[in-house]
Amino acid sequence: MCGRYAASRRPEDLAGIFEIEKWDVEETLAPDFNVAPTKEVYAVLDRPVKDADSPRPVRQLRKLKWGLVPSWAKTPEGGARMINARAETVHEKPSYRRAFTSRRCIIPADGYYEWVTGTAERDLEVEGKKKRPRKQPYFVTPADGSVFAMAGLYEFWRDRTLPDEHPLAWWVTCSVITTEAETTPLAVAPDAGPRALADIHPRMPLMLTPDLWDSWLDPAGTDPDALRDLLAPPPTGLMRAFPVSTAVSNVRNNGPELLKELEGPEEGTLF
Numbered sequence: 008m009c010g011r012y013a014a015s016r017r018p019e020d021l022a023g024i025f026e027i028e029k030w031d032v033e034e035t036l037a038p039d040f041n042v043a044p045t046k047e048v049y050a051v052l053d054r055p056v057k058d059a060d061s062p063r064p065v066r067q068l069r070k071l072k073w074g075l076v077p078s079w080a081k082t083p084e085g086g087a088r089m090i091n092a093r094a095e096t097v098h099e100k101p102s103y104r105r106a107f108t109s110r111r112c113i114i115p116a117d118g119y120y121e122w123v124t125g126t127a128e129r130d131l132e133v134e135g136k137k138k139r140p141r142k143q144p145y146f147v148t149p150a151d152g153s154v155f156a157m158a159g160l161y162e163f164w165r166d167r168t169l170p171d172e173h174p175l176a177w178w179v180t181c182s183v184i185t186t187e188a189e190t191t192p193l194a195v196a197p198d199a200g201p202r203a204l205a206d207i208h209p210r211m212p213l214m215l216t217p218d219l220w221d222s223w224l225d226p227a228g229t230d231p232d233a234l235r236d237l238l239a240p241p242p243t244g245l246m247r248a249f250p251v252s253t254a255v256s257n258v259r260n261n262g263p264e265l266l267k268e269l270e271g272p273e274e275g276t277l278f
Contacts, residue, residue: 009212012119030068052112053224075182076164094186094238106160114159118148143272150194150247158184158213186213195247
C-alpha cells in the first residue's frame, strides 16, 4: 500500500521533469517529508484550461487532496479511506472506474515509507507477550535519485451545501494506484534486513517510468484494456530501501531528517 510518502521537489523542478506548461504560484506547497492522507499534494495531469482559446489538453501541476471522493458521493467523509486503488481491480471498482478511463494523473514523490514488523516482534505478539509490536519504517526510493512517479487517479466532487462561487464548492481529490511488491532483489539493500520490497510489505505504489507518462496522462486514452497494459509493474532492480527513524510514524514530525539513512533498524524494531 501507500500510506505515507515524501515530496520535497520544488514546483519549478517538477515543471522541468514533467514538461509542465501551467502551474499556479498561489498553489505552491512547501516541501513535505511526511505526506499523509487528506493532505494537499502535487499531481501532474493533462487537461484543457478553463476559458482558454484552445480545447487541447495542457500539462498542468495541480494541488489536490489525497483521498479520492467519487463524484457521486453524498459526503466527502470516505476520502481518507480511499488513498489507494489496486491496479488489479481499478478498472471495475465503482469508486475508481470513471476516473480510470478519463482522469488519470501522476503523483510525484521522492519515495514512500513502509513499516515492517520484525520477526522477533511478531513472535512476541503471537505468544501474547507484546500487544503492539514496534514497527521499523523503511524509505523506498529510486536508486538513481530520480523522481518516484506514482500512477494516480483524480476526481471532482461538488459540495452541494455551498453556492457556486464559494472557493470550497469543488473538491479535487486523488488516489495512488498500488501493485504487488517486487520479490526480486533491491538495487541497493540494507546490510541487515529486507532484501526485496515484498519483505517489507506485499504492496507498493505503482511507479511509472518516463516512457509511459504521456500515454498515462493522455485524456484521449479511454480504452480500459489499453490502459490496463500501462499498469504493468516497472522493470525490477530500480529501487533501494533503507531504515529511517521511527519519528516518521508520527505525522506531526516533518523535516529532511526523516530521510536520514540509519545503519540498521532502531533498537526494539529487529527485522
